[in-house]
Amino acid sequence: MYPTCNPLAALRQAPPGVAVLARPYQRALAQQRGVLATMPGADGALVMVDLVEKPNPETARALEELYGPDRLMLLEGRARVDDDFVDYARAHTCGEPKLSLALASYARIRPVYVVSTTTRVIDLGAPAAAG
Structure with a gap:
């Protein structure tokens, strides 16, 4: 839950x-x-050029060296997709597609825009902190 930001509204602000x-x-x-x-894409909006799912420490350091830490971001697991992406994911996976892998592959052929957030997230499924 994002108490101070609506992720869907934020994603609507990205290019189509x-x-x-x-x-x-x-x-x-x-x-x-x-x-x-x-x-930065041609229109100035951030675009994804690579995605690595849960990299180990060595891979994370290699990404930092390759791209620079200022160009790296952490995926929030919220996305806005269109019909072209759904068709692509269906055609390029066996069974149910894993969103992050489908996004990484799709970003090689079409823009995947990145919307940044710094808002606090409340995980309703996480155990309450002892207090």
């Missing part, structure tokens, strides 16, 4: 097509998330 919500890169969280490499 596929867009994902991401937050600034933190190496300590890389093993638990998808790591996106980004660059």
Whole structure:
């Protein structure tokens, strides 16, 4: 849950097509998330150029060296997709597609826009902190 931001509204602000919500890169969280490499697109909006799902520490460092930590972001698991992406995912996977892998593959042929957020997230499924 995003108490101070509506991720769907944020994704609507991206250019037409596929867009994902991401937050600034933190190496300590890389093993638990998808790591996106980004660059400014022709229209100035951020686009994904690579995605590695839950990289180990060595792979995370290699991504930092290859792209620079300022161009890396952490995938939030929220996306806006269009019919072209759904058709692509169906045609390029066996069974149920894994969203992050389908996005990584799709980003090689079409723009996948990246919308940045820094808002706090409340995980309703996480155990309550002892207090």
